[in-house]
Amino acid sequence: MKKTALFIIFFISLNIYSQTDEVVLKQLYSESLTNGKSYDWLSYLTTQIGGRLSGSYNAEKAVAWAKEELDSLGLDKVWLQPVMVPKWVRGTKEYAFIETTPGKTTSVNICALGGSIATSPAGLKAHVVEIQGFEQLKALGKENIEGKIVFYNRPMQANLLHPFEAYRDGLNLRYQGAVEASKYGAVGVIIRSLSLKLDEFPHTGVMSYEGVPVEKRIPAAAISTKDAELLSTMLKLDKTIHFYFKQSCKQLEDVQSYNVIGEITGSEYPNEYVVVGAHLDSWDLGDGAHDNGAGVVQSMDVLRLFKKIKITPKRTLRIVLFMNKENGLRGALKYAEEVKSKNENHIFALESDTGGFMPRGFSFDSKEADYNLVLSWKPLFKPYLQQYFEQGASDANIGPLKTNSNVLASLRTDSQRYFDYHHASTDTFDAVNKRELELGAATMAALVYLMDNYGLK
Incomplete structure (x- = not known):
């Protein structure tokens, strides 16, 4: 009898999720694939604004556009965080x-x-x-x-x-x-x-x-x-x-730009933050579609999906669109600096910066116990073919947020074609597949939902 009880406890510890979670994930994927906004957003960001090198007029336009779109989602708060960035012109x-x-x-x-x-x-x-x-x-x-x-x-x-x-x-x-x-x-x-x-x-x-x-x-x-x-x-x-x-080309004086931030306040643990984000700037040769327009619109769609299917987060869900990843990382450093000064508890941060290709899963920068927690959710992603769960380094923008007690994660896509486009004039909207982009948004939303629902040990 004792052995049976121990086995049940062990089995439950390996699978920390419920049938409700399966239903929610199915809703997230269905909504993203049938009514997703990521592809339309990417179309505007790339074809109507274009390349967004830090300090440029296009970067300024992208900031205004992103804030307007986040405002339209009915989030609890949307704001701009000032940051000085370099201005290099080609x-x-x-x-x-x-x-x-x-x-x-x-x-x-x-x-x-x-x-x-x-x-x-x-x-x-x-x-x-x-x-x-x-x-x-x-x-x-x-x-x-x-x-x-x-x-x-x-x-x-x-x-x-x-x-x-x-x-x-x-x-x-x-x-x-x-x-x-x-x-x-x-x-x-x-x-x-x-x-x-x-x-x-x-x-x-x-x-x-x-x-x-x-x-x-x-x-x-x-x-x-x-x-x-x-x-x-x-x-x-x-x-x-x-x-x-x-x-x-010429290096000019630094200019002011902004990180774009929005959030939904947590219903139970508002002082615990779950962050999703990407870098809003890009290089100037192409439209910055894969690098990193895809990550921007996927992150935006995570919050939209929560609102659309009426998920009330337990923890404060925040999106951060970082400025100046490509030639300075100023936005990420500024955000982390303010997080530290305000003593905000960021338990989890997820970044998308490997292009809008087919999502394969995630890498996690975490302690072993926390990694085992997220590993227990892996079966939930199997029906969607997102089964790459590995410990590893996180992406650059969320790296400065790392502490001894939180988890950083990065969306991992099929990257075999990524460097065909990376930092080149070929990085344009037409190079992004709509369905793969939408699957990426849903996959991010699914992990954010689980992390918000269960928190860390």
């Missing part, structure tokens, strides 16, 4: 070519990296040194690099199953490439775009000069993967060829 379209002999050139596709300085008005032309990593800079030495353009040509590792692992492997070249090359007298850097796809579309992204004096900074640009292959092949045939590029 200027006129970049131009580049490979010169084999004087007057004989082949045009290639490049884009300035975010934060880079401009070339001179006449552009920059020099011989090229092709390398794959920083260790080769040291091996070549100043005598082989001074006065030349360093071409970092390290493809993303196709043998890694998870593209984000391959992406992280190349980040140091993009972020620190100009600083490291300038130590050896390089006059500029060209970096192979961080994409697994071979095409003609360069991918931008943030870089840094890490305190290097302005007069010693060198311009940095990304080259498309297809043109990187071309340049590499031509260098193998003739190392005396020249590379020319011209860009007119």
